[in-house]
Amino acid sequence: MRKVGYLGPRATFTHIAVQTMFQRDEHLPYRTIPACVDAVVNGEVEYGIVPLENALEGSVNLTLDYLIHEKRLPIVGEIVLPIRQHLMVHPNHAKEWQELTTVYSHSHAIAQCHKFLHTTLSDVLLEATTSTASAAQFVKEHPEQVIGAIANELAAKEYGLHIAQPNIHDYNHNTTRFVVLHRSVQQDTPFDVHDGYKTTLMITLPSDQAGALHQVLSAFGWRKLNLSKIESRPMKTGLGNYFFIVDIEQKMDDVLIPSAIAELEALGCTVNLLGSYPYFLIK
Ligand SMILES: O=C(O)C(=O)Cc1ccccc1
Numbered sequence: 001m002r003k004v005g006y007l008g009p010r011a012t013f014t015h016i017a018v019q020t021m022f023q024r025d026e027h028l029p030y031r032t033i034p035a036c037v038d039a040v041v042n043g044e045v046e047y048g049i050v051p052l053e054n055a056l057e058g059s060v061n062l063t064l065d066y067l068i069h070e071k072r073l074p075i076v077g078e079i080v081l082p083i084r085q086h087l088m089v090h091p092n093h094a095k096e097w098q099e100l101t102t103v104y105s106h107s108h109a110i111a112q113c114h115k116f117l118h119t120t121l122s123d124v125l126l127e128a129t130t131s132t133a134s135a136a137q138f139v140k141e142h143p144e145q146v147i148g149a150i151a152n153e154l155a156a157k158e159y160g161l162h163i164a165q166p167n168i169h170d171y172n173h174n175t176t177r178f179v180v181l182h183r184s185v186q187q188d189t190p191f192d193v194h195d196g197y198k199t200t201l202m203i204t205l206p207s208d209q210a211g212a213l214h215q216v217l218s219a220f221g222w223r224k225l226n227l228s229k230i231e232s233r234p235m236k237t238g239l240g241n242y243f244f245i246v247d248i249e250q251k252m253d254d255v256l257i258p259s260a261i262a263e264l265e266a267l268g269c270t271v272n273l274l275g276s277y278p279y280f281l282i283k
Contacts, residue, residue: 001024001025001026002022002025002026002046002047003025003026003028003044003045003046003047004018004022004025004026004027004028004045004046004047004048004049005028005029005030005036005039005040005044005045005047005048005049006018006027006028006029006030006036006048006049006050007029007030007032007033007036007049007050007051007130007131008028008029008030008031008131008133008134009029009031009131009133009134009137010029010133010158011133011136011151011152011154011155011157011158011159012029012131012132012133012134012152012155013051013081013083013132013152013176013178014049014050014051014131014178015027015029015133015154016081016152016154017049017079017081017178017282018049020079020081020282021077021079021180021190021191021280021282022047022190022191028044028045030048031130031134032130033050033051033060033062033063033066034062034066034070034071036048036049036050037050037063037066037067037070037071037073037181038071040073040181040182040183041071041073041183043183046182046183047076047077047180047181047182047190048073048180048181049079049178049179049180049181050063050178050179050181051063051108051176051177051178052064052078052176052177052178052179053176053177053229054083054108054112054174054175054176054177055083055173055174055175055176056111056112056169056170056171056174057108057111057112058231059231059233060108061233063179064233064245065233065236067181067274068202068233068243069236072272072274073181073182073183074181074182074184074185074273074274074275075179075180075181075200075274075275075277076180076181076182076185076186076189076190076275076277077179077180077189077190077191077277077278077279077280078177078178078179078180078198078277078278078279078280079177079178079180079279079280079282080175080176080177080178080279080280080281080282081175081176081178081282082174082175082282082283083112083152083169083174083175083176084152084153084166084167084169084174085105085109085112085113085132085150085151085152085167085168085169085174086150086151086152086153086156086163086165086166086167086168087103087113087116087148087149087150087163087164087165087166087168088136088139088148088149088150088151088155088156088161088162088163088164089139089146089147089148089149089161089162089164090139090140090142090143090147090161090162091160091161091162092143093146094162094164096146097148097164097165098120098121099146100121100124100146100147100148101124101125101145101146101147102124102125102126102127102145102147102148103117103121103124103125103126103127103147103148103149103150104127104128104129104135104138104139104147104148104149104150105126105128105129105132105135105149105150105151106128106129106130106131106132106135106150107128108176109132109135109150109151110126110128110150112169112170112171112174113150113168113169113170114170115170116165116168116169116170117168120165124148132149132150132151132152132155133151133152133155133158133159135149135150135151136149136151136155136156136158136159136161137159139159139161140159140160140161148164149161150168177279179275180277185275189277189278191278191280193280194278194279194280195278195279195280195281196249196278196279197249197250197251197276197277197278197279198228198247198248198249198250198276198277198279199247199248199250199251199252199257199273199275199276199277200245200246200247200248200273200274200275200276200277201245201246201248201261201271201272201273201274202243202244202245202246202271202272202274203216203243203244203245203246203264203269203270203271204235204243204244204269204270204271205243205244205268205269206267206268206269207241209268212267212268212269213244215267216244216264216267216269217230219260219263219264219267220246220248220260223256223259223260225248225249225250225256225257225260226248226249226250227246227247227248227249228247228248228249229245229246229247230244230245230246230247231244231245232244232245233245245274251276252273252276257276261273
């Protein structure tokens with residue numbers, strides 16, 4: 001049985017991803033994303049699962065930045081999960097959900113429900129928590145307060161809350177990517193089944209070179225390497241200094257990706273491989 005860490009407490013979306021893909025393993029909750037990553041680094045767990053990107057809100061910057069700037073662990077797998085958000089309250093306040101003073105949740109969950117919150121609960125205070133399930137746990141532990149949480153159905157069950165309004169996310173196509181982290185690049189894949197492969201690169205352009213990004217993209221383009229994501233993130237070395245994260249829709253091979261990387265390096269770019277890994281889409 002492998003030890004698998006995840007962004008906790010019990011019943012987060014990350015926990016659902018872990019329960020689905022690591023059915024026979026031991027699951028250990030961590031309070032924050034950095035704590036979960038650290039647990040992989042210091043060997044407390046074999047794998048760590050954290051959210052990386054949401055279809056409505058974009059990247060989970062805390063994950064990306066911690067992985068890039070603090071603890072550079074390889075990505076060895078990816079799980080994509082459909083996300084449904086519900087507004088839940090303590091059963092003592094089941095009839096008072098329209099009078100809530102504060103709604104708690106993970107910042108991405110709050111953002112996924114902005115239209116609902118703006119139109120239906122326009123005066124409510126919104127408070128960010130480390131995860132959706134920690135918001136549900138907080139509501140359970142404060143029955144005297146008229147407060148709510150945005151979280152999933154499993155969290156409502158786990159913390160004994162009443163779902164006052166189901167499916168409050170603003171768009172139906174709401175999915176989240178979770179990455180599986182491991183201490184080192186491994187030959188075996190973490191799960192038996194998969195829907196495809198991705199390779200993620202971090203690319204830093206040479207400074208002040210006209211057309212550099214165009215040249216980078218053409219290195220992938222003429223090799224017909226399909227990119228499923230390109231995103232810029234601050235290097236944190238000064239205003240205007242950015243690096244790029246690029247996802248290629250295939251496994252690391254012996255020819256095409258290595259030669260694209262060599263071409264980028266010849267252009268003066270710095271390239272880091274963040275992982276080449278299988279992904280699985282949960283229905
Ligand atoms: O907070 C959770 O439950 C998570 O697993 C992170 C998250 C938050 C919002 C949408 C998807 C995942």
